[in-house]
């Protein structure tokens with residue numbers, strides 16, 4: 001009995017502090033990378049650089065965090081500014097001013113607060129994405145949607161790459177999926193520093209490239225209708241040419257099939273002309289449509305009438 005009680009006390013002594021240290025984060029409790037709570041993010045601040053990593057559970061050690069921060073700093077000053085105003089890309093670090101392009105930052109947690117006890121993979125992804133989205137709004141790192149947050153959920157070995165509006169055109173959904181597949185082995189082996197370092201390099205490569213050109217449906221419809229119109233025009237021109245050539249032949253030289261076709265076309269033409277003159281009569285009553293009173297022969301003047 002005494003042994004059992006001792007064991008119980010021991011358990012409490014060892015487990016309680018551990019439980020307190022590994023807090024489950026919510027997005028509002030999580031430290032602000034550009035706010036007063038920034039000193040909770042890392043144990044040692046980098047010199048001459050802004051901080052781009054928030055790791056309050058100390059999953060990375062100091063040298064790893066500083067190495068990744070240097071990589072993120074170089075990415076930020078090495079990419080071009082795609083904002084409309086250049087002032088949106090000025091960083092103030094103390095008295096120094098520097099121009100930056102895309103701002104990629106990292107948030108690492110041991111665990112997030114969850115209301116579901118045994119969440120499915122989809123629920124985990126949804127929770128991770130909503131946390132990262134909330135951080136994007138709170139941290140507000142890029143002034144024109146030029147930020148990317150890499151979120152690491154250590155407990156479930158999960159990484160989310162979350163680009164803001166503009167950055168999304170440079171790092172597409174498929175590219176993000178492929179990047180995460182390539183670091184999966186490192187993630188499963190808890191090699192967070194290596195995995196993050198590789199991700200930063202790959203995201204940097206995409207951010208240096210061209211934005212994804214999405215063809216919207218309006219442009220597509222326009223291109224299609226122009227193509228159809230061109231095809232139709234060509235077809236009609238060919239038909240007219242063919243019948244003109246045949247029409248210039250002598251009656252007896254014509255092959256029988258062509259003769260029949262020509263007859264048919266002529267009867268259609270006569271019908272169209274009759275309809276046309278009816279239409280013209282109704283149009284000419286309206287002053288908006290002044291129509292020339294020239295006879296129909298003017299339009300088909302050089303075609304031989306059979």
Ligand SMILES: *[C@@H]1O[C@H](CO)[C@@H](O)[C@H](O)[C@H]1NC(C)=O
Pocket residue numbers: 061062063064
């Ligand atoms: C951080 O961790 C890496 C890999 O585990 C190790 O090589 C390095 O010495 C550590 N650095 C510090 C300052 O503890």
